[in-house]
Amino acid sequence: MSKYLEKLDELLRQRVDELSEQIRGGHNPQAKVPPMAMLLQAALKNEWETALLTSEWVTNEVDADLRVELCRLAGDEAKHFQLIEARLNQLGGEKNTTVLDERTPLYHFLVKQKSTFDRVVSGPYTREALAVTRNVVFLEHCKSIDDFETIALYDEIQNDEGFHHRVGRKYLEKLIQSDADFDRAVEKMYETLQVIDDIQEMIVMNKGLCRIPGC
Template sequence: MSTIDLGPLASFSHSRYTVILSNGKRLVLFRLPKIEPSKSPSLAPNETEDGWTYFAMEAECPHAGGPMADAHVDIEDSAYIASCPWHAYDFNVETGESSYGIKACTFPVIVSDGKVTLQIMHEKSLSLSRMDPVSEKVKFKHAPRSSASDAPVYLGDDATLCEWCCHILNTSNPEHKIELTTRLFSIFATREQTSSPMELGAGSVAPPDKPRRDEQTKVAPGAMPRAGRGGHLKSRIMMLHNLANIEQWAIDLAIDICVRFATFQTMAPEQSLSRELPRTFYYDWLKVANDEAKHFSLLRARLEELGSHFGALPVHHGLWDSALMTAHDLRARISVIALVHEARGLDVNPITIEKFRKAGDMDSVDTLDIIHNDEITHVTTGHRWLSWICEQEATDPVEIFRSNVKKYFWGAVKGPFNAEARLQAGMDARYYEDLGGADWKGEIIAGG
């Protein structure tokens, strides 16, 4: 048996966490309120004195691999039941039993001496590789709709993935864009495990040269007002507004990569070995788009909580300039957008979070922590798919990345680098040290 230290009890504040072990196994840890007062004078091993209980189970639904970290949790017969978001298979979080006759693996959690540990039977010498809080859900802005025109237009059941993507790119209302993006990911993920997956529609429709936008004051990236150091409210609002603008563009970038490169084929050494993109490529980037929609919604909500709103300040379109420069080549698009802009976000996010922490704005800190953890996985997605393409084409992903940055990224890739977060995403120092792009004197945009 392996006993794995998950950390001090005082550090647990979220309702669920993803746990990755040293052997690559993924679990989900639930932190849930006790359903009813215990009749025993002593606590159960997984209970705390302040009324919380801890449960751990496998992260993939045993039915079809759905993400149990996103499960809907209910109480039935004095027990917590987690239902898979894909097909609603239900599992008792303590026993793993399901009304469908299958069983999920569950693992004992022990709370003792101010720390939380996990027990894995029949495995020796396992350790914790990483544990992340599961992000909050999208914060929709559902005010009463004054007319049918206030609602987003959903496509029919026969609409293809590419038609959905173009529809989202041509949607200017950011609230509608959020709703459509989350709906598309839900539909695609759910149908992917059925006998009628969504048709891709590769090549049947062309994406717009530029996504539509509501009327806002637009300036060049270098002309954006300086946000300052976050010591006062106006400064923090400016920083959150800048980040919200980047996240809105990031939705479109993740959607655009699905439709713009739907006809992509690898250039293998032997033409007969060339491959189309697998369907998991589209799932991964729709997941990124879904995350970006969530990020925008969290930032927009936080702006409103602080007395402002998205659109109150100028915005820039700098991220889309990079998209235009790489619209001809998927390798270049991934290199510049995912592995430069988004990876740069990994470098600056901790600095930004610390500014909000020093200002005592812990609600914003929580939001920015969510975004930072998600963005590590987004860089991982970019690294994974650039590596996959290079594997098919018998090329070196580091060399392909660096050559594309030198051609299509404006400016040097400057530090300081968050080497730990970059390495978690698969990028070691060979990718980014001593790397300069095209000649450019403007701002380098971080995030996405």
């Protein structure tokens, strides 16, 4: 592994660990875990946006290999959407198309990333690392309430999200070749995490909701 990637992984891990405490609701005594149907509604929204955003990138990515990789990622997120929707329906819930059609600040931020480098850092590498961490917290919650069906569903989803993050790592191993590249990757990673942090803060601190799964 390149020394650059090793250092970047370390910086990512530090920040993601801090954010995962926030997702657990540890910093807000008023934080409450929403009912499962509401958690799955929020999960649907994340999968939906990630599927749409990744598809958007597919249409104009200049790196042919990454383009194919993004097609696969978009397909995975669409699959997650359908699996989660089926579980939501079992629990008596339904998707809310009005909510799905509102775009989040994360979508607006990601859709502005035009270069292969910036896309790999912000999407597969950073966002997917956080998705894995959010799902770890969500799975702990599912285990604490013995929701075995949702556990089985998220074990499958987690395999894919881990793969998505590794796609990002594989590309960055090639793309970061100098100190300048490394600095640019760090900057883009922190920028992405800041956008996610702002959204989470709104959800956890202001609305008091925690343990919502990632894409």
